[in-house]
Amino acid sequence: MSYKRLTPCILIDGAKAVRWFDDKTVISDDVVSLAKHYGERGADELIVFDLSNSDENHEEAIDLMKKINRVISIPMVAGGNIRRQEDVKKILYAGAKRALLNLSKPGTLKLLEEAALRYGKERIAVSLNDFDALFKHQHQIEKYCTEMIFMHRLDLNSVVNITEIPCVVVTDTMEQKEILKILKSDGVKGVSGLFISQKDMDFDAFKNVCLEEGIRMTSFESIMDFAEFKLNSEGLIPVIVQDYKTNEVLMMAYMNEDAFEHTIKTGKMTYYSRSRQERWIKGETSGHFQYVKMLTVDCDKDTLLAKVEQIGAACHTGNRTCFFQSIAGNDFDAKNPLQVFESVYKTIVDRKQNPKEGSYTNYLFEKGIDKILKKVGEEATEIIIASKNPNPEEIKYEVSDFMYHLMVLMVERGITWEDITKELSDR
Structure with a gap:
């Protein structure tokens, strides 16, 4: 397993986010905002658990999943209270990358096979809290799903010796040392649970801690060094910034080597302020961060194009884009x-x-x-x-x-x- 992922989880109970499976303390009344918060702070993926027991509350949770999917740009895995094929369909249609089936529930194996045949095994994950279940049903698991979610009390070394299916470990530990130990396990794709799901979790900072421990994390890597770019007389390269969804041009700024390296390291657009002559992390004071989706360089290697997820307005005037003042042009019919x-x-x-x-x-x-x-x-x-x-x-x-x-x-x-x-x- 090359790159590891930090995957916070949201447990929905009564349309609110609660602390843990056996602790219904409400940590957020606004589940959608919490999911958006995780995405904006650098999470790689999100797991959503529906803890409902009734059809009515289950439908309410699925509606929340739909709303979550609209505000995040990271993949979502979702499960809970899945009892029939229709539940799998609703969760996938709500925007989940994979539906999560609980193998500890009766009848799940049959449902697993049906769901994999209907939607494809790449859309299905299973959760396990029992090593015996993995050992007993290894063949079906490997045939009908592409990811396993483990509750941390399993022996990870034994697990990876049995199957090559990547797993995400969900744990209630709050010990950083324990989290690092889990991530170092070969078969572990990522980690989730209480530590990773802290509201004030700085995912970028923790990824740096992981890197220092020799753990390769999902992050941006540039295939070009800054030295390969053609810079202007000030040693800077201009950057044109576009919305990654609409392709709307948002702004233009400059990067020096420090700003470029910081952008690659954190996934947040960082520039060099020529007026202040210092590093400028876009959104650091306004909250209007830009999260990198793609960086490309032009044919002459003297201009960068950044496709970003823009939070709020790009322009200091409050406008969505800095390019809002028309100065010349004729009437034309432009209908996207x-x-x-x-x-x-x-x-x-x-x-x-x-x-x-x-x-x-x-x-x-x-x-x-x-x-x-x-x-x-x-x-x-x-x-x-x-x-x-x-x-x-x-x-x-x-x-x-x-x-x-x-x-x-x-x-x-x-x-x-x-x-x-x-x-x-x-x-």
Whole structure:
């Protein structure tokens, strides 16, 4: 196992985050904000455990998983109260990279096989707190899943001697020495639990501790040295910064070697302030950090392009981007397809939140889900009929009608275009 991961966990009970499986002390009333907090502080992955016992609370937990998935850019593994195939589907559709099945529960082996055959073994993980279960069911585990979650009281050395499937250890220890010992185990992919899930956990700082202990951690590594770049007369290289999702250009700044190395080391965009003549970690005072997703260099090696996850505004004026003042240009029709969808979607959301008299959109919302579904069905039928006509203009018209009514349905059911595009990209 080359690189190790730091994976905080969130235990959901009654729509709140609690401390541990046998300790229901509430640590956060806002589960979604807690997940976002972990992601922004440098966690590599997130495990979400649903501790519910009822279908109603289970559905509530799955809704929270959907909301978590919208605000984090790290992978999520989720499980808990999975009793049937439908539960696996709902958790995966909520955005989980893998559904976590508890092998200590009766009937899980059959469910494991069915889920792996339906969704692929790469979408399935299993949790174990019993070494005998691993020994007894090793064949099924290796055949139907790609990751194991271990509760720490297992003998890790014995585990790695039995199977090569990577594991994440979930432990209640608060001892840093013990965490380091776990991470040094060959078969361990990552560690989770109380220590890793502390609210004030500085993941980047702890990764440095791990590196000093000879543990290779998931982090950025540059395949080029700073010395290979062509610098300006001040020894700096300009950096153009883009939003990694929308490709919107956010700002331009400069890096010296120290800023570049700090960016690679921490995953946070760091620049050199020419006015203050010092290192400048973007967001250190405002909280508007930029988390690196990708760094590329241009053909002349004299300019960097950084694709980032931007927290808040990039510009000191409070604007999302520093490039907001138009100074020249002609009228032109620039319609990014996704931006058009998002613009119409936002208009529909606004109509629902701020009804306008005579609005057809408001009429649909007032009539309710049955009316909306009826219109979606009618428009789908119209597309089929129009497709028999060799003239594509009629198809275009009917598809537009269908897409509008589909977006009304999406708003009614709380589904966003980001949910759809993420689901498509995961397939």
